Amino acid sequence: MENASLHFQQKVRWHPLEIVFWLCTLLPFVVTPSYLSLASQIAITALFALSLDLILGYAGIVSLGHAAFFGVGAYTAGLLAKHYWAEPLTGLVLAAVLSGLVGYALSHVVVRFRHLALIMLTMGFGLLLHEAANSASALTGGADGLQGFKVPAVLGFKFDMFGRAAYAYSLVVLFLCFLVARRIIHSPFGLALRGIRENATRMPAIGAPSRAHLRKAYTIAAVLAGIAGALLTHTTSTVSLETLSFGRSADVLVILILGGAGRLYGGIIGAIIYMVARDQFSGANPQYWYFWIGLLLVAVVMFLPNGILGGIGALYKKSK
Numbered sequence: 001m002e003n004a005s006l007h008f009q010q011k012v013r014w015h016p017l018e019i020v021f022w023l024c025t026l027l028p029f030v031v032t033p034s035y036l037s038l039a040s041q042i043a044i045t046a047l048f049a050l051s052l053d054l055i056l057g058y059a060g061i062v063s064l065g066h067a068a069f070f071g072v073g074a075y076t077a078g079l080l081a082k083h084y085w086a087e088p089l090t091g092l093v094l095a096a097v098l099s100g101l102v103g104y105a106l107s108h109v110v111v112r113f114r115h116l117a118l119i120m121l122t123m124g125f126g127l128l129l130h131e132a133a134n135s136a137s138a139l140t141g142g143a144d145g146l147q148g149f150k151v152p153a154v155l156g157f158k159f160d161m162f163g164r165a166a167y168a169y170s171l172v173v174l175f176l177c178f179l180v181a182r183r184i185i186h187s188p189f190g191l192a193l194r195g196i197r198e199n200a201t202r203m204p205a206i207g208a209p210s211r212a213h214l215r216k217a218y219t220i221a222a223v224l225a226g227i228a229g230a231l232l233t234h235t236t237s238t239v240s241l242e243t244l245s246f247g248r249s250a251d252v253l254v255i256l257i258l259g260g261a262g263r264l265y266g267g268i269i270g271a272i273i274y275m276v277a278r279d280q281f282s283g284a285n286p287q288y289w290y291f292w293i294g295l296l297l298v299a300v301v302m303f304l305p306n307g308i309l310g311g312i313g314a315l316y317k318k319s320k
Contacts, residue, residue: 021265029164029168034162037162037163037166038163039171040166040170041275042275043173045252045255048070048252048267049259050174050181050264051222053256053264054221055218057256057262058197058262059196059213059217061218064126065246066225067243068106068130070228070244071244071248072095072226073096073225073230074243076094078146078233079139082148086151088154089154092173092231095227095230096223096226099223100220103218104215106218111210127246133241134241140239143241145241146238151233166234192213193214196210197262252267254297255270257301258296263307266307269309
């Protein structure tokens with residue numbers, strides 16, 4: 001027991017590189033102030049990728065419909081701002097609650113399947129929710145999206161065209177959610193998730209109920225994805241069907257592959273690389289920028305099969 005306690009204490013301790021990384025996230029305010037709007041989108045995407053990493057990288061649940069929870073959070077925050085009040089923190093909490101409820105309901109079905117059936121099931125859930133939002137145009141705006149509302153400020157800081165408040169807001173929420181995810185991963189529950197990922201049938205023998213743990217992880221991931229969706233709504237003052245699209249689910253999976261699944265920072269690093277590359281490639285070649293993204297993904301998979309962080313970790317071990 002003492003060894004186990006010492007192990008978790010060591011994992012919880014912050015590495016100096018982690019502190020440096022989070023300090024570096026403040027640099028856009030000084031170094032690239034004209035790109036703060038992009039930086040806020042990166043922070044939101046990073047949170048979305050972090051939510052997927054909890055179920056894919058640590059629990060082994062492959063999902064091609066994770067945008068469903070992102071969209072639920074986005075529409076919840078948008079509908080609240082349009083019809084009731086525009087105070088963003090309330091919308092953030094309500095988006096987290098509703099996304100979590102949807103995730104919990106779906107988790108009872110999802111945890112019963114693995115591999116290809118699981119991929120098709122999650123994709124099907126995502127497509128169904130997308131079509132439901134498209135059909136309910138009176139509520140969601142349909143293909144035109146949810147418009148006609150404005151989120152003016154958060155805690156007195158107004159959202160402006162320069163993106164200062166948007167990035168600060170997104171970064172703070174990302175960091176707080178990261179703290180929660182980090183604590184979960186470096187806990188007995190997180191260790192049990194990794195065991196379930198490796199062998200779900202044997203874990204109940206040592207007192208870890210596989211399906212119950214997977215349901216908890218899936219619900220937590222849905223909550224984080226819903227918060228990310230609400231952040232997007234608050235910082236852009238619009239919601240479109242794209243928040244529920246298959247493309248968004250596929251993009252976040254690509255981001256996780258780039259950064260490295262099951263490595264906590266993989267989704268964040270992947271989001272930075274993907275979003276910056278997309279911005280640069282689309283600016284240089286608006287028609288064929290997906291070609292360069294595909295080329296980048298192929299190169300990473302071929303030469304760094306465990307993602308960029310996985311490759312860095314392997315090089316570090318060889319150098320020791």
